[in-house]
Amino acid sequence: MKTPRPIFPLLLILGALTVTAQEPDPAAGVDREPPAPAAVDTPPAPKPKPAPKSIPRAWGDRTGPVYIGHRFVTERYTEWGWVWKEKQDYRKGRWVIVQETPGRCPIPSRLGNDLKSDHDYEYRLYGEFLPEQGYDPNYDLYVEVFRLKGFELIGPADPLPLTPAANSASPTKRRSSSLPTRGHRVELDY
Amino acid sequence: MRFILTLTAGVLLGAATAGAAEHILVSGGCALMYFEKYKNQPHDKYWGNFIDAAEVRARQLNLPAGDQLTWLVYRPAYVNRGRAENANLLAAIQAKAAGARARLFWFDTQRELLNYLNKGRNRDQVKVARFEYFGHSNMLCLMFDYSNALDGAAFASSILHQGDLKKIDADIFTKDAYAKSWGCHSGESYSAEWHRRTGIPMIGAIGKTDYSRGGLPFLSSPNGKWSQ
Numbered sequence: 147m148k149t150p151r152p153i154f155p156l157l158l159i160l161g162a163l164t165v166t167a168q169e170p171d172p173a174a175g176v177d178r179e180p181p182a183p184a185a186v187d188t189p190p191a192p193k194p195k196p197a198p199k200s201i202p203r204a205w206g207d208r209t210g211p212v213y214i215g216h217r218f219v220t221e222r223y224t225e226w227g228w229v230w231k232e233k234q235d236y237r238k239g240r241w242v243i244v245q246e247t248p249g250r251c252p253i254p255s256r257l258g259n260d261l262k263s264d265h266d267y268e269y270r271l272y273g274e275f276l277p278e279q280g281y282d283p284n285y286d287l288y289v290e291v292f293r294l295k296g297f298e299l300i301g302p303a304d305p306l307p308l309t310p311a312a313n314s315a316s317p318t319k320r321r322s323s324s325l326p327t328r329g330h331r332v333e334l335d336y
Numbered sequence: 337m338r339f340i341l342t343l344t345a346g347v348l349l350g351a352a353t354a355g356a357a358e359h360i361l362v363s364g365g366c367a368l369m370y371f372e373k374y375k376n377q378p379h380d381k382y383w384g385n386f387i388d389a390a391e392v393r394a395r396q397l398n399l400p401a402g403d404q405l406t407w408l409v410y411r412p413a414y415v416n417r418g419r420a421e422n423a424n425l426l427a428a429i430q431a432k433a434a435g436a437r438a439r440l441f442w443f444d445t446q447r448e449l450l451n452y453l454n455k456g457r458n459r460d461q462v463k464v465a466r467f468e469y470f471g472h473s474n475m476l477c478l479m480f481d482y483s484n485a486l487d488g489a490a491f492a493s494s495i496l497h498q499g500d501l502k503k504i505d506a507d508i509f510t511k512d513a514y515a516k517s518w519g520c521h522s523g524e525s526y527s528a529e530w531h532r533r534t535g536i537p538m539i540g541a542i543g544k545t546d547y548s549r550g551g552l553p554f555l556s557s558p559n560g561k562w563s564q
Contacts, residue, residue, distance in 0.1 A: 281477070
């Protein structure tokens with residue numbers, strides 16, 4: 147004859163599970179009381195940056211002059227970020243559109259399938275500045291173009307105190323008040 | 337006698353040519369899906385939006401006898417898209433032009449387009465009676481290229497910004513020439529600048545236009561309208 151199993155521990159476990167299920171989800175706090183303010187002298191530590199997914203450490207043709215590229219993601223900007231020569235100061239950085247060649251060397255984050263995953267990451271870039279500028283239709287800007295042929299991932303970097311598009315020019319010299327000024331978005335679509 | 341006949345023929349030919357006008361349709365290029373597939377609203381899922389629309393327009397036009405229809409197409413975009421799709425898009429466009437009885441010319445840069453407009457024909461004899469554009473644009477710019485050579489952008493030589501309109505000779509047009517941009521937002525600034533520079537009114541869209549149903553594009557913004 148089998149001894150009956152005690153059911154008390156099972157009830158305890160079920161009770162604990164029920165209590166846990168009734169606790170509010172801290173992530174769904176839209177209708178909750180706001181949390182007590184944190185102590186002002188202990189700011190929360192910045193979250194560590196997640197590593198870009200699937201961006202290879204190196205890619206493409208890595209011969210020739212070396213540039214440093216600082217990726218900067220902004221809404222609707224076509225540009226990639228800043229690029230400067232390896233031994234230059236970052237303040238020489240030029241706000242650029244990167245020309246990538248399908249099948250040869252895409253921008254690094256395209257290899258990770260998330261174009262915005264590498265904000266404030268830096269790379270060693272191989273390629274060249276082109277003599278012809280590109281046109282960013284979102285902001286009506288002429289911008290320098292860097293043709294990319296290869297890169298090496300350096301890693302996350304501190305944000306740069308540079309202004310996007312500072313070295314770029316708008317072709318719209320004369321503007322009426324109804325026209326966008328530099329840095330304002332111009333609608334583009336067909 | 338031979339001289340008189342030649343002279344007479346020359347005068348007749350000259351008279352016919354002097355009365356003729358040229359109607360010009362311009363097709364900009366399509367984007368590459370390589371770039372567009374990452375966007376929330378990808379453009380140009382079909383490569384032929386700006387080609388089919390121009391072809392429909394070409395077939396609609398009932399030109400006066402002696403007038404000529406010319407179709408200018410931005411070639412590099414179709415070379416690149418054809419390479420990506422393993423298709424000969426240039427041949428497909430040539431066939432459409434032949435079917436629409438349009439003289440097809442390729443252009444690769446803004447300079448080539450302007451050169452044709454200003455000097456492609458003897459503009460003392462053959463004026464431009466019509467200019468219609470099919471392609472990407474914003475309120476300030478016709479973009480023959482968009483997201484093809486550069487993701488979300490174009491090389492400066494592949495656009496015709498309103499600041500470049502001064503490069504068009506104003507005397508190439510007939511007095512009653514017709515101009516229209518079928519691209520987005522042209523009516524918000526570009527049309528007025530075109531009119532100011534060339535003396536020819538240009539109809540343009542206030543809001544967006546949409547080519548996705550095939551044929552001529554339609555206004556797709558809630559309060560969209562055509563304006564000069």
